[in-house]
Amino acid sequence: MSARLQAGAxxxxxxxxxxxxxxxxxxxxxRLTAAQGELLRxxxxxxxxxxxxxxxxxxxxxxxxxxDKRELVTLMTLGASPELLVLGYLLxxxxxxxxxxxxxxxxxxDVGAAAVKTHGGIIDLAEKTxxxxxxxxxxxxxxxxxxxxxxxxxxLPDVHSARIRQSTLHALLxxxxxxxxxxxxxxSVHGCALFCGSQLLMFVEDVGRxxxxxTIAGWMGLHGVAGADKTFYTTGRLTSEMVMKSAxxxxxxxxxxxxxxxxxxxxxEQLGMCLFGRAANRHFLCYTGFERFDSEPEPQRTAVRVVAx
Amino acid sequence: MSARLQAGAxxxxxxxxxxxxxxxxxxxxxRLTAAQGELLRxxxxxxxxxxxxxxxxxxxxxxxxxxDKRELVTLMTLGASPELLVLGYLLxxxxxxxxxxxxxxxxxxDVGAAAVKTHGGIIDLAEKTxxxxxxxxxxxxxxxxxxxxxxxxxxLPDVHSARIRQSTLHALLxxxxxxxxxxxxxxSVHGCALFCGSQLLMFVEDVGRxxxxxTIAGWMGLHGVAGADKTFYTTGRLTSEMVMKSAxxxxxxxxxxxxxxxxxxxxxEQLGMCLFGRAANRHFLCYTGFERFDSEPEPQRTAVRVVAx
Numbered sequence: 001m002s003a004r005l006q007a008g009a010x011x012x013x014x015x016x017x018x019x020x021x022x023x024x025x026x027x028x029x030x031r032l033t034a035a036q037g038e039l040l041r042x043x044x045x046x047x048x049x050x051x052x053x054x055x056x057x058x059x060x061x062x063x064x065x066x067x068d069k070r071e072l073v074t075l076m077t078l079g080a081s082p083e084l085l086v087l088g089y090l091l092x093x094x095x096x097x098x099x100x101x102x103x104x105x106x107x108x109x110d111v112g113a114a115a116v117k118t119h120g121g122i123i124d125l126a127e128k129t130x131x132x133x134x135x136x137x138x139x140x141x142x143x144x145x146x147x148x149x150x151x152x153x154x155x156l157p158d159v160h161s162a163r164i165r166q167s168t169l170h171a172l173l174x175x176x177x178x179x180x181x182x183x184x185x186x187x188s189v190h191g192c193a194l195f196c197g198s199q200l201l202m203f204v205e206d207v208g209r210x211x212x213x214x215t216i217a218g219w220m221g222l223h224g225v226a227g228a229d230k231t232f233y234t235t236g237r238l239t240s241e242m243v244m245k246s247a248x249x250x251x252x253x254x255x256x257x258x259x260x261x262x263x264x265x266x267x268x269e270q271l272g273m274c275l276f277g278r279a280a281n282r283h284f285l286c287y288t289g290f291e292r293f294d295s296e297p298e299p300q301r302t303a304v305r306v307v308a309x
Numbered sequence: 310m311s312a313r314l315q316a317g318a319x320x321x322x323x324x325x326x327x328x329x330x331x332x333x334x335x336x337x338x339x340r341l342t343a344a345q346g347e348l349l350r351x352x353x354x355x356x357x358x359x360x361x362x363x364x365x366x367x368x369x370x371x372x373x374x375x376x377d378k379r380e381l382v383t384l385m386t387l388g389a390s391p392e393l394l395v396l397g398y399l400l401x402x403x404x405x406x407x408x409x410x411x412x413x414x415x416x417x418x419d420v421g422a423a424a425v426k427t428h429g430g431i432i433d434l435a436e437k438t439x440x441x442x443x444x445x446x447x448x449x450x451x452x453x454x455x456x457x458x459x460x461x462x463x464x465l466p467d468v469h470s471a472r473i474r475q476s477t478l479h480a481l482l483x484x485x486x487x488x489x490x491x492x493x494x495x496x497s498v499h500g501c502a503l504f505c506g507s508q509l510l511m512f513v514e515d516v517g518r519x520x521x522x523x524t525i526a527g528w529m530g531l532h533g534v535a536g537a538d539k540t541f542y543t544t545g546r547l548t549s550e551m552v553m554k555s556a557x558x559x560x561x562x563x564x565x566x567x568x569x570x571x572x573x574x575x576x577x578e579q580l581g582m583c584l585f586g587r588a589a590n591r592h593f594l595c596y597t598g599f600e601r602f603d604s605e606p607e608p609q610r611t612a613v614r615v616v617a618x
Contacts, residue, residue, distance in 0.1 A: 041571045046595040048475070050606030055594065059571045060549075076549070076572065166357070187587075188546050188568035207548070207570055237497050239516070240369075240385070259497035261516055262350045262368045263385065278496075285364065286355040297359030 039078055040186050056186040060207045063107070065089070067116045067125065078182070078189065078206045081215050082107045085206070086114045088218030092245045095122055099221040156252040156272060157228040159291045164231060164253050164274065166296035171198035172255065173279055176233060181205060183235065192216055193233040194225075194251070201230070209236030213245050220249055227251035238264040238275055238287075247271050253292060255279050260287050348387055349495050365495040369516045372416070374398070376425045376434065387491070387498060387515045390524055391416045394515070395423045397527030401554045404431055408530040465561040465581060466537040468600045473540060473562050473583065475605035480507035481564065482588055485542060490514060492544070501525055502542040503534075503560070510539070518545030522554050529558055536560035547573040547584055547596075556580050562601060564588050569596050 040056040047053065064074040065086055072095075077085055083105045090096045096118065103117040156162070172195050182205045183189050192212035194202040202219050206212040213234065220227065227250025234242060238256045240263035246254050247267075254268070255276040265287055268275045274289030286293050349365040356362065373383045374395055381404075386394055392414045399405045405427065412426040465471070481504050491514045492498050501521035503511040511528050515521040522543065529536065536559030543551060547565045549572035555563050556576075563577070564585045574596055577584045583598030595602050 041574075043574060043596065046599055046602070046604065048591060048593050048607045049609055050604045057569055057571055057574060061572075186568075188570055259495075260366055261497055262366055263370075265350075265352060265366060282357060284357055287352065287366075290355055293355070295355065295359045298357045300358055 039080060039182055058182055058186045058189045058207060061109070062112050063114055064112055065114045065116065067095070068118055068121055069115075070125065072116075072125075075211060076207055077211050079109070080206070081204060081218075082114055084204075084218035084222065085211055085215045086116060086218070087221055088214035088216065090116065091221050092214050092217050092248055094248070095125065099224075154247050154271060156247065156250065159272070159289075162228055162252045163292045163294060165294040168198045168231075169255065169276065169279070169284065170282060172200075172231065172233065173281065173284075175200055176257075177281065179203065190234065190236045192235075194220070195231040195233060196229060197231075201225070209234055209242065210245075212236075213242060217245065217249050231255060234258075237261060238268070238277055240264045240267050243267045243271070243273065243275070247273060253289070255284070348389060348491055367491055367495045367498045367514075367516060370418070371421050372423055373421055374423045374425060376404070377427055377430055378424075379434065381425075381434075384520060385516055386520050388418070389515070390513060390527075391423055393513075393527035393531065394520055394524045395425060395527070396530055397523035397525065399425065400530050401523050401526050401557055403557075404434065408533075463556050463580060465556065465559065468581070468598075471537055471561045472601045472603060474603040477507045477540075478564065478585065478588070478593065479591060481509075481540065481542060482590065482593075484509055485566075486590065488512065499543065499545045501544075503529070504540040504542060505538060506540075510534070518543055518551065519554075521545075522551060526554065526558050540564060543567075546570060547577070547586055549573045549576045552576045552580070552582065552584070556582060562598070564593075 039059055041059045042054050042056055044052055045055050058078055060076050061079050062074050063077050063079065063082055063085075065072045067090075073089075075085065075089065086105050086107075087099065087102065090102070091099070096102060101118050101120065101122075103119050106115045106117075107113070108115070175198070176191075176193065179191075181189075181191055183191055189205045189207055190209035190212050191203065191205045192209060192215070193200060193204075194216050202216055204212050204215045204219075206215065213232070216232070219225070227246075230251045231253040232246045232249070232251045233255045235257045236242065237258040238254060238260040240261065243254065243264045244267060252272070253274045253276075256278075257280050258277060260275060260277045265275065269288045272289065274292035275287040276284045277287055278285045282298060286295075348368055350368045351363050351365055353361055354364055367387055369385050370388050371383050372386050372388065372391055372395075374381045376399075382398075384394065384398065395414050395416075396408065396411065399411070400408070405411060410427050410429065410431075412428050415424045415426075416422070417424070484507070485500075485502065488500075490498075490500055492500055498514045498516055499518035499521050500512065500514045501518060501524070502509055502513075503525050511525055513521050513524045513528075515524065522541070525541070528534070536555075539560045540562040541555045541558070541560045542564045544566045545551065546567040547563060547569040549570065552563065552573045553576060561581070562583045562585075565587075566589050567586060569584060569586045574584065578597045581598065583601035584596040585593045586596055587594045591607060595604075
């Protein structure tokens with residue numbers, strides 16, 4: 001794949017493509033082809049006081065992915081960076097092993113389609129997509145069987161070279177807290193971010209956290225960004241497939257504002273990853289991978305005791 | 310299908326099967342075959358104060374569904390009521406038109422499998438499952454193309470016969486607030502409930518809201534419960550496929566603790582459904598279907614003004 005995705009509807013400025021690698025932050029890099037229309041839609045609601053007023057909700061639209069003219073899947077997306085989403089989807093589903101197999105991805109919002117051209121065709125596409133594992137999250141997300149079976153081949157960096165300090169974690173969370181986001185305006189979206197230390201490299205929101213993480217995978221794939229020294233942040237739950245995707249991206253440390261499921265926890269333990277959940281402001285729980293974490297304990301809460309008399 | 314699902318691992322007491330129809334509440338009816346092991350798992354965590362302690366997280370396990378010995382899909386589930394989940398999945402995906410097509414559903418947790426026997430086989434199963442629409446929610450949930458195409462044939466009750474009063478909505482929310490749930494103990498699960506007026510008929514939690522709503526669909530299907538006079542409650546977002554599933558179940562009113570996406574909103578408008586979001590305590594937003602809602606406005610907030618001097 002050339003360094004540039006062929007964007008159908010409109011070409012982004014070169015600066016958006018030529019995203020510098022870590023450690024320069026490129027928070028606005030994800031957008032390649034902007035979706036037609038806005039990311040927000042205004043609707044009229046009635047509240048508990050009987051008042052009619054306007055609020056914003058996130059827009060979403062179907063994007064049907066065709067690989068070498070064969071329909072693969074329809075993704076429901078906010079549509080902020082569809083080419084990266086499609087590329088990341090192919091990578092995370094292990095339908096392509098590397099970005100080099102992809103010649104171009106062309107998005108046409110008029111027909112809601114993303115056309116992927118590969119150099120040599122995807123071998124055994126039908127076979128690879130025949131087994132569906134419907135996953136947690138929404139409960140029925142999808143990874144293809146093949147992706148799960150390749151887990152054992154994953155290698156993450158050792159605990160000495162990939163670790164995180166509590167102060168770095170705090171700095172990261174503080175950036176997420178301050179961020180002006182669609183979630184803040186309209187709710188009902190999930191955000192994902194990629195950090196190098198406490199430096200934000202990439203932030204993306206979508207209607208689902210799977211689309212968001214796939215978009216990050218696409219960005220990493222396109223620009224050849226390695227995951228070993230990165231931290232992945234998500235507002236969503238740490239289910240098995242979110243953990244799996246992060247592992248596939250080579251990112252050993254995950255931070256979530258939300259909780260963890262048993263299989264997400266088990267998988268992270270097995271892979272030697274470090275998971276943080278319920279992480280916001282100065283709070284968090286480290287679920288597993290303690291050996292990657294340099295704890296700098298907060299002062300204990302002092303119980304305020306009112307003594308009578 | 311006989312009135313009784315054939316439960317593999319253990320048969321529930323008859324009372325759990327012979328669930329009375331509306332308006333008698335049967336909040337503990339969902340469980341047919343309890344999953345092996347507990348619904349919660351205890352793990353050791355490290356918090357921001359450097360303290361190690363134990364917390365509970367929801368357990369989840371894979372359940373692979375075989376229809377007439379053909380592998381269909383693997384669901385990740387908490388496993389509280391797997392037969393109802395599988396039945397509801399088949400119904401909501403429109404793979405079976407009614408419960409009568411199903412002879413038995415047998416769950417074996419030792420191998421994590423649910424074996425569905427149909428009376429006559431599912432016609433065109435391969436064709437029906439060939440087109441996947443990956444939906445919102447997690448972003449990549451799955452409904453098969455066929456389910457979406459049948460939307461236009463849905464008929465919901467008119468606005469005079471299916472409506473909700475604000476006081477009923479409050480009563481419903483109060484019951485959800487007080488409910489002792491896995492979510493309260495462990496977080497990271499979604500709950501769904503079915504109400505008749507303010508009376509709770511069925512409540513189920515699962516790792517994903519799709520599994521939870523499918524379980525309710527299975528319960529309704531098994532017991533022949535109609536949806537026209539019911540209200541569906543969910544902790545999850547109102548995405549297009551949650552709205553669609555509710556419509557398929559014949560339930561015209563949906564209440565969510567969470568928000569709405571643009572396609573969920575659009576679909577509900579199109580189908581003439583009534584959607585409430587951000588609903589908790591005495592707050593809510595009515596997004597659409599105002600004509601089904603009898604507003605009983607709360608007194609306006611009185612601004613507290615501190616007058617100097």
